[in-house]
Amino acid sequence: MMSRTVAVVGGGVIGLSIAWRASRAGWAVTLYDPDVGSGASWVAGGMLAPLSEGWPGEDELLAVGAASLDRWPDFGAELERTTGEVLFTSQSSMTVALDAADAADLRTVAEWLDGRGYHLDLLDRAQIRAAEPSLAPTIRLALLAAAEFAVDNRALVRALRAACTAAGVTFVAQAVTDPESLPADQVVLAAGTAAARLWPGLPVRPVKGEVLRLHHRPGVAPAPSQTIRASVHGRPVYLVPRGDGLVVGATQHESGDDTAVTVAGVRDLIADAQTLMPSIGEYELHETAAGLRPMSPDNLPILGRVTDRVVLAAGHGRNGILLTPLSADAVVAELSGTPLPAAQTCRPERFGTLVSTHE
Structure with missing residues (x-):
């Protein structure tokens, strides 16, 4: 038994x-x-x-992640029905390119995904501005993943x-x-x-990630309606919508069990986020935090x-x-x-x- x-x-x-x-x-x-x-x-x-x-070559990671993403609509909907919590904060994600090298990377990812049955749309400058007017006009290309949620x-x-x-x-x-x-x-x-x-x-080892929580203020441009991801000066950065503003993240440091938020981490996150969304400097810096990712x-x-x-x-x-x-x-x-x-x-x-x- x-x-x-x-x-x-x-x-x-x-x-x-x-x-x-x-x-x-x-x-x-x-x-x-x-x-x-x-x-x-x-x-x-x-x-x-x-x-x-x-990224090309990461087929096992793609398969596992996609299998879990497929489960999220039913999983999240059941939790929302059971508890009354509102979980989903956006229904799509956009990865943007600031220069020619980043744009080439987006095309590489799009081609690789297409070959594995996942079609993502490439957007030009005009399409990006139409979809997310708060983003910087210097962004030259974007990869739109309509099926990628945020919670x-x-x-x-x-x-x-x-x-x-x-x-x-x-x-x-x-x-x-x-x-x-x-x-x-x-x-x-x-x-x-x-x-x-x-x-x-x-x-399993700890990798520190620092994150900012920003609140929208009256008269300031609203946050993007979808998750925005990019690489700025080689540093990954993301903007994730919340009802009251944005989550901005995240740094990556191999620093043992250290969970202190550093001045450099906050500086880089704000600078990189503002490169993507110039009006973000007018948001309220509500919270800084750091967590330890359990990496394999x-x-x-x-x-x-x-x-x-x-x-x-x-x-x-x-x-x-x-x-x-x-x-x-x-x-x-x-x-x-x-x-x-x-x-x-x-x-x-x-x-x-x-x-x-x-x-």
Whole structure:
């Protein structure tokens, strides 16, 4: 008979979604986290952009991201119905080019995606201005991904926690030091960057990302209606709509567990954002924050069983929000003994001894 109790370690969007879906599937679920939703999930931009962020050669990453994006409309709609939260903040994304080299890159990505069955439109200057008049007139080309949503990450945390409570999940506000000692038939390790400390040998490292939250002020040009992404002076930057303004992100620093927001990080984000949207300097700087992305060596998440009792849901990197529905489906399938084919490339076995060292 299948075991029916499961402990989920970690209360970010990955752990919460797994707990919710496992409880609905008939498991008695206990979630362990001293401060639910306080980590990278609270800082994230909320982009769901596996297509426009793709690059030739990253076919496995594209397939996994697209499979999760396909799940998002139903997943999000169910959460909205269940909790009353409004999750979706935009219905498309636009990656823009400021110079000839960036424009060439956009054409390369468009051609590569087209060959894999995903058609994205290239927009010229006039089309860009018509679609998003607040953007700088110096932008010369854009790649429009009409199917790429964005969600409010903080509304998502609230919705998932409410859905878990309604489904009967038990919350225990304590840190876990030994996952295998927990009193449950099955254990799911979904603890973000902390997972590497809890499961020695797990190849997950922290990468800091700084993010700004800007509020719109009266008389200032409204924010774009869709997510805007670009590279400015070689630095990635994005603008993600929120009801009250924008989220601007994100820096990338290999700096261990440091979550301090730096002057240089804020300076670069503001300068790069203003290059894309000149009026952004008139917005209110409401909040600065930094989170730690749990990165894996190949940028794919690590989803699957490592012992008879322990299942990993780790290494989601900068795509944790995007990969939430797929991760939940994959882990619940693993708990039932029927691994999800769409998550096959994410299995822990690809790192060799990760499974056998803990048998």
